[in-house]
Amino acid sequence: MxxxxxxxxxVSNPDAPDVRRYASDQALRLIVNSLYTNREQKKVTKGSLALNPRITQVKPEQAPTEAEVLDCVDSTRWLxxxxxxxxxxDKPGGKHxxxxxxxxxxxTWKVSSFILEESGTC
Structure with a gap:
């Protein structure tokens, strides 16, 4: 995702098909709304994110259909x-x-929701 x-x-493309391939529900709405807003404001985001996700819980334990994931998303190089x-x-990226x-x-597995906390929370 x-x-x-x-x-x-x-390129601030809210219609990018790969976003829909990996996100659904609240996660998809957040991403698409962000891309629409950036496009309207004539803004793009460049660079890369550093990720280190880990699964903290699966439901049900046998044959899981849902997982909780914790990460520290580093946007220092995504501006x-x-x-x-x-x-x-002039705001630098940070760790969220x-x-x-x-x-x-x-x-298929899709991110259905996420909470990205403020910069400096990890």
């Missing part, structure tokens, strides 16, 4: 730029404690 978001954010060039603002729910539906 994060890779698809990073790719779509390079917002004006479409015309130059940084959008992130919890996500991933569900197995329709034969």
């Amino acid at each position: 994060w890779g698809a978001f990073v790719d779509a954010a390079k 917002e730029y004006k479409v015309s060039g130059g940084l959008w603002d 404690r992130t919890t996500a729910t991933v569900k197995f539906t329709g034969g």
Whole structure:
């Protein structure tokens, strides 16, 4: 999901098909709304995220269809730029404690929700 978001954010494309391939429900709405807003503001996001996710819980334990994931999403190298060039603002990226729910539906795993906390929370 994060890779698809990073790719779509390079051009602020809320219609990027890979976002829908890896995200659903609240997670999809958050990403698509963010991309729409950036496109309207003539803003793109470039760079990369550093991730280190770990599964903290699965449900049910036998043949899981849902997993909880904890990560520290590092956006230090993923910054917002004006479409015309130059940084959008002078705010650096940071490290965000992130919890996500991933569900197995329709034969595939998708992130259905996530909470990305403020910078500096991990």
